[in-house]
Amino acid sequence: MAERMQLCNLSENNFEQCTKCSICTTVCPVAAVTTDYPGPKQAGPDGERYRLKDPAYFDKALKLCLNCKRCEVACPSGVHIADIIQHARMRATEGHRASLRDTMLANTDLLGTMANLVAPVANATLGLSPVKMVMHSMMAIDKHRTFPAYSRQKFTTWFKRHAAQSQDAYSNHVSYFHGCYVNYNFPKLGQDLVKLLNAMGYGVHLLDKEQCCGVALIANGLYKQAKRQARTNIASIRTAVNRDHHMVLTTSSSCTFNMRDEYATMLDIDNSDVRDNITLATRFIYNLVDEGKIKLIFKQDYKRRVAYHTACHMQRMGWQLFSIELLRMIPGLDLIELEQECCGISGTYGFKKENYERSQAIGSALFKSIEQAQVEAVATDCETCKWQIEMSTGLPVENPISILADALDVEATRQANGIK
Amino acid sequence: MRMDTVIMGGGLSGLACGIALAKRGKRVAIVASGQSTLLFNGGSMEMLGYVDGKAVTSPLEAIATLPQSHPYSKIGAERIAALSERVKLLFNDSGVNMTGTANANHWRITPMGVAKPAWLTLNDHLRIDDLNNLPAKRLALMCIRGYFDQPNSMMAMGLRNLGFEVKVIEFTTDDISALRRSPSEMRATNLAKRLVSHSALQRIADQINSLAGDADMVLLPSVFGQSDDSDFQSLQSKVNKPLRLIATLPPAVAGMRIQTQLRHYFRMLGGTYLMGDSAVSGTIEGDQLTSITTAKMNDMPLRADNFVLATGSFVSRGLRADYERIYEPVLDLDVDADADREQWTRFGVLEPQAYMRYGVATDEQFRCRKQGKTINNLYAIGSVLSGHDAVKMGDGTGVSLLTALAVNDLIIAKK
Ligand code: SF4
Ligand code: SF4
Numbered sequence: 022m023a024e025r026m027q028l029c030n031l032s033e034n035n036f037e038q039c040t041k042c043s044i045c046t047t048v049c050p051v052a053a054v055t056t057d058y059p060g061p062k063q064a065g066p067d068g069e070r071y072r073l074k075d076p077a078y079f080d081k082a083l084k085l086c087l088n089c090k091r092c093e094v095a096c097p098s099g100v101h102i103a104d105i106i107q108h109a110r111m112r113a114t115e116g117h118r119a120s121l122r123d124t125m126l127a128n129t130d131l132l133g134t135m136a137n138l139v140a141p142v143a144n145a146t147l148g149l150s151p152v153k154m155v156m157h158s159m160m161a162i163d164k165h166r167t168f169p170a171y172s173r174q175k176f177t178t179w180f181k182r183h184a185a186q187s188q189d190a191y192s193n194h195v196s197y198f199h200g201c202y203v204n205y206n207f208p209k210l211g212q213d214l215v216k217l218l219n220a221m222g223y224g225v226h227l228l229d230k231e232q233c234c235g236v237a238l239i240a241n242g243l244y245k246q247a248k249r250q251a252r253t254n255i256a257s258i259r260t261a262v263n264r265d266h267h268m269v270l271t272t273s274s275s276c277t278f279n280m281r282d283e284y285a286t287m288l289d290i291d292n293s294d295v296r297d298n299i300t301l302a303t304r305f306i307y308n309l310v311d312e313g314k315i316k317l318i319f320k321q322d323y324k325r326r327v328a329y330h331t332a333c334h335m336q337r338m339g340w341q342l343f344s345i346e347l348l349r350m351i352p353g354l355d356l357i358e359l360e361q362e363c364c365g366i367s368g369t370y371g372f373k374k375e376n377y378e379r380s381q382a383i384g385s386a387l388f389k390s391i392e393q394a395q396v397e398a399v400a401t402d403c404e405t406c407k408w409q410i411e412m413s414t415g416l417p418v419e420n421p422i423s424i425l426a427d428a429l430d431v432e433a434t435r436q437a438n439g440i441k
Numbered sequence: 442m443r444m445d446t447v448i449m450g451g452g453l454s455g456l457a458c459g460i461a462l463a464k465r466g467k468r469v470a471i472v473a474s475g476q477s478t479l480l481f482n483g484g485s486m487e488m489l490g491y492v493d494g495k496a497v498t499s500p501l502e503a504i505a506t507l508p509q510s511h512p513y514s515k516i517g518a519e520r521i522a523a524l525s526e527r528v529k530l531l532f533n534d535s536g537v538n539m540t541g542t543a544n545a546n547h548w549r550i551t552p553m554g555v556a557k558p559a560w561l562t563l564n565d566h567l568r569i570d571d572l573n574n575l576p577a578k579r580l581a582l583m584c585i586r587g588y589f590d591q592p593n594s595m596m597a598m599g600l601r602n603l604g605f606e607v608k609v610i611e612f613t614t615d616d617i618s619a620l621r622r623s624p625s626e627m628r629a630t631n632l633a634k635r636l637v638s639h640s641a642l643q644r645i646a647d648q649i650n651s652l653a654g655d656a657d658m659v660l661l662p663s664v665f666g667q668s669d670d671s672d673f674q675s676l677q678s679k680v681n682k683p684l685r686l687i688a689t690l691p692p693a694v695a696g697m698r699i700q701t702q703l704r705h706y707f708r709m710l711g712g713t714y715l716m717g718d719s720a721v722s723g724t725i726e727g728d729q730l731t732s733i734t735t736a737k738m739n740d741m742p743l744r745a746d747n748f749v750l751a752t753g754s755f756v757s758r759g760l761r762a763d764y765e766r767i768y769e770p771v772l773d774l775d776v777d778a779d780a781d782r783e784q785w786t787r788f789g790v791l792e793p794q795a796y797m798r799y800g801v802a803t804d805e806q807f808r809c810r811k812q813g814k815t816i817n818n819l820y821a822i823g824s825v826l827s828g829h830d831a832v833k834m835g836d837g838t839g840v841s842l843l844t845a846l847a848v849n850d851l852i853i854a855k856k
Contacts, residue, residue, distance in 0.1 A: 044476045047630040047692045056619055060626040094717030097475040311442055339718040339737030358708050
């Protein structure tokens with residue numbers, strides 16, 4: 022009886038569990054740099070009390086929230102602070118139309134398809150100052166930003182031409198959700214994953230139909246479109262899981278977090294049957310090594326000093342250990358783990374003119390610690406952190422999968438895993 | 442995943458134990474759920490403040506009089522003297538600059554202006570070694586306009602009762618005023634994040650220099666230096682009088698600084714700090730804990746030779762209470778607590794509360810028990826232990842630090 026009484030008292034998002042300790046405030050990267058933002062406690066559980074009474078209490082400043090989830094990770098009382106804030110934003114923007122700029126930034130795949138067709142032109146134009154000035158003033162995309170370069174050949178095109186045929190020869194199989202970034206901007210990461218998995222004896226397959234995971238759509242208030250794409254993705258993932266008995270691997274922490282957690286909490290899409298089958302490639306590979314199912318052999322002469330940056334959503338999932346421990350298996354790699362701080366880009370947030378300065382201020386502590394670490398490169402599981410850190414520190418930033426693929430002795434690994 | 446030692450809990454105790462083990466070359470993972478009670482710490486460590494309601498002059502001497510059930514008695518007064526020196530080294534190595542000795546308590550000032558016995562205090566915070574020989578006569582108590590986490594008049598009254606002449610001076614600067622736009626966020630930690638640039642500190646120094654008058658020491662709320670004491674040093678260099686910080690209501694910058702520095706040092710030693718995850722269950726085989734499972738890595742048990750439980754007390758959820766019982770939530774270990782709920786609390790918040798002394802039951806080597814059976818590779822340290830009372834005895838942080846090092850030694854000595 023007593024237990025049940027307590028259970029029934031729990032509200033959605035645990036918002037009444039808040040003890041007003043203000044610990045969330047101490048970690049919020051936005052509240053730290055601007056007084057325009059009321060901070061997680063006020064924007065979250067405190068403000069929610071008012072908004073429940075009257076939705077008119079919605080405060081526009083909530084748009085400044087990065088949805089980085091650091092407040093949730095820190096809250097000792099388990100309040101889903103960022104979820105409360107995101108839901109409030111969602112309720113308040115229902116029926117509103119997103120601006121052209123937000124729609125354009127959010128549609129990473131649409132932008133990608135167009136750009137791929139004309140990659141050299143797109144790269145040149147998106148990089149040209151007059152064009153940047155137009156974007157800055159007419160579309161409010163900050164002029165300091167460099168758009169990530171678009172690749173001439175999409176990952177999927179490369180895969181069909183050069184990899185698809187050979188995959189059935191392996192005895193184990195996985196599906197790969199490559200995401201927009203790998204497909205349009207950086208196919209090499211996808212190629213690295215195929216190289217790594219093949220050497221371990223795993224064939225790689227694409228989903229029947231993949232669409233952008235929608236993380237940027239959610240952030241920009243395009244919920245309907247996000248839902249449509251989420252349904253398509255979950256249906257394809259279901260097929261891969263049920264028909265092919267595949268795990269579905271990703272190489273982006275944000276896509277992973279979005280599909281595993283935000284689909285259910287933000288978009289109300291039931292993914293519970295396949296959630297455990299969606300995982301980050303580093304976690305998947307680490308588990309195989311740990312269980313003794315596969316071996317990785319690295320080049321003798323590999324030497325590098327690298328700092329690992331834990332992306333916000335990676336920290337929220339609590340999976341950084343898999344990437345870190347996997348990298349630590351490379352004998353020649355000197356790995357420094359950085360203090361867990363936000364880089365400030367948060368997907369498309371930092372691309373917006375009104376956010377540029379704030380975005381850089383948020384990241385400044387991280388950039389400083391990277392500088393102090395005296396490394397040759399930075400490793401991180403998130404592509405937008407990559408853009409931000411590359412732009413702000415000048416150092417190359419790589420996904421752990423690429424570093425592993427680079428350090429791997431492919432022949433020796435194939436032999437160790439019994440592949441001819 | 443296999444480690445040498447897995448520590449559940451990333452607060453003061455877990456970090457101290459983790460650092461000591463990592464220094465000896467062990468592979469250590471700390472599973473830390475959210476933030477710790479260090480965020481309530483105003484910059485001092487206390488070994489033993491009170492026995493039977495009386496302030497302790499020499500903690501090392503008073504420890505010998507404690508009952509056998511107290512964690513210090515399990516370590517032994519003699520070893521504590523040696524361990525206390527190692528605690529100082531550990532802080533020093535981590536860049537936490539503290540002063541004090543276990544032979545004689547000094548006094549720290551609480552945010553309410555009360556003097557309490559302390560063992561170690563951050564060098565940039567107010568420390569009074571001898572109440573009959575105050576470090577200054579005239580104090581300028583600088584109060585930030587619009588900052589509510591410092592009860593100024595109580596602080597001034599408390600300091601006057603100790604014999605200081607106190608002048609309360611309100612001040613502000615442009616940087617500080619800007620923060621008042623969002624009053625709910627005008628907390629010590631956010632001030633500390635803002636007051637870092639040379640120019641922001643210079644503006645504060647200018648105010649102090651023009652307002653402090655004939656004071657021979659200037660006090661400021663502890664809102665400087667979230668990651669080390671360099672902001673304080675920079676401010677001091679711009680002010681022509683000695684400067685000291687005084688504790689504020691939480692969230693406390695001092696505790697946050699200590700936590701940040703310890704965590705950073707632990708990482709530098711190659712330790713793994715899993716922020717925002719917590720142990721949820723474990724597998725016990727015979728007299729050994731073989732692995733634990735965490736909330737976020739549910740399909741990947743953490744295996745280790747030894748485990749340390751440093752999950753804290755009720756505030757940190759290392760201990761839980763429901764209508765029927767008091768229990769340890771991860772492994773349901775044996776606890777020392779009254780079965781009769783009537784005995785848990787007493788009316789009146791300031792009364793000694795029995796629940797403060799509750800905690801997991803351990804043997805002489807801090808090994809935990811489940812259903813009466815000792816688990817040979819599971820140790821408990823810090824506030825989760827029974828037999829001490831952080832509020833009434835002023836022994837909380839000391840128990841955290843000293844049991845952490847004692848257990849480190851036990852683990853290292855094991856073959
Ligand atoms: S950390 Fe959690 S409990 Fe504390 S104020 Fe924030 S939401 Fe409330
Ligand atoms: S999600 Fe991030 S930006 Fe938003 S309130 Fe929480 S900590 Fe602040």
